[in-house]
Amino acid sequence: MAKVVVVGLGYIGLPTAAMLALSGNDVVGVDIQPKVLEALRSGNIPVREKDLTAIVREATRSGRLQVADCPEIADYFVICVPTPKIGQKADLAAVEAASRSIASFIRRGSTAILESTVPPGTSMNLVRPILESSGLMAGPDFHLASCPERVMPGNIL
Numbered sequence: 001m002a003k004v005v006v007v008g009l010g011y012i013g014l015p016t017a018a019m020l021a022l023s024g025n026d027v028v029g030v031d032i033q034p035k036v037l038e039a040l041r042s043g044n045i046p047v048r049e050k051d052l053t054a055i056v057r058e059a060t061r062s063g064r065l066q067v068a069d070c071p072e073i074a075d076y077f078v079i080c081v082p083t084p085k086i087g088q089k090a091d092l093a094a095v096e097a098a099s100r101s102i103a104s105f106i107r108r109g110s111t112a113i114l115e116s117t118v119p120p121g122t123s124m125n126l127v128r129p130i131l132e133s134s135g136l137m138a139g140p141d142f143h144l145a146s147c148p149e150r151v152m153p154g155n156i157l
């Protein structure tokens with residue numbers, strides 16, 4: 001089983017992290033909001049989704065889901081941070097910050113997956129150069145994928 005870091009524990013990231021943990025992976029869910037981490041540590045689920053509370057609690061009890069304010073070395077990184085619209089454009093500041101936060105933890109053979117909703121070209125033009133600041137190259141050294149989420153809010157499970 002793999003070590004997975006999920007960055008952003010909101011409507012998309014939290015169910016993703018919990019399901020990956022319940023499938024036997026070691027998952028670290030990362031969020032920059034202390035109140036999100038505190039709520040999760042005390043068993044309160046800040047995302048409205050049927051059955052999610054039970055699933056997150058089970059994943060936490062199993063020891064396979066932990067939460068933290070900083071990423072760590074992993075086989076897979078899944079970026080699930082917000083990309084709100086400002087006018088006709090997506091605000092990519094959180095994607096940029098999340099990419100920077102994982103760059104030093106990428107290793108040869110790691111896979112980074114951008115799951116946030118982004119304009120075409122974001123993986124190659126924004127995320128890739130940030131991750132390559134690690135000294136490793138996307139393709140030969142680590143894998144970079146774009147897999148935009150297309151679920152209905154609160155209806156993921």
Ligand SMILES: NC(=O)c1ccc[n+]([C@@H]2O[C@H](COP(=O)([O-])OP(=O)(O)OC[C@H]3O[C@@H](n4cnc5c(N)ncnc54)[C@H](O)[C@@H]3O)[C@@H](O)[C@H]2O)c1
Nearest residue numbers: 008009010011012031032081083094097098116117149153
């Ligand atoms: N909610 C949906 O139903 C839905 C559906 C399809 C696509 N999406 C897309 O998925 C992405 C995530 O949306 P969401 O609804 O889960 O957002 P959300 O606001 O529910 O959660 C995002 C979480 O990311 C955290 N975060 C922000 N910057 C961070 C950083 N640099 N490092 C770590 N954590 C950080 C926030 O604190 C927050 O807890 C967006 O691009 C959105 O457009 C969402």
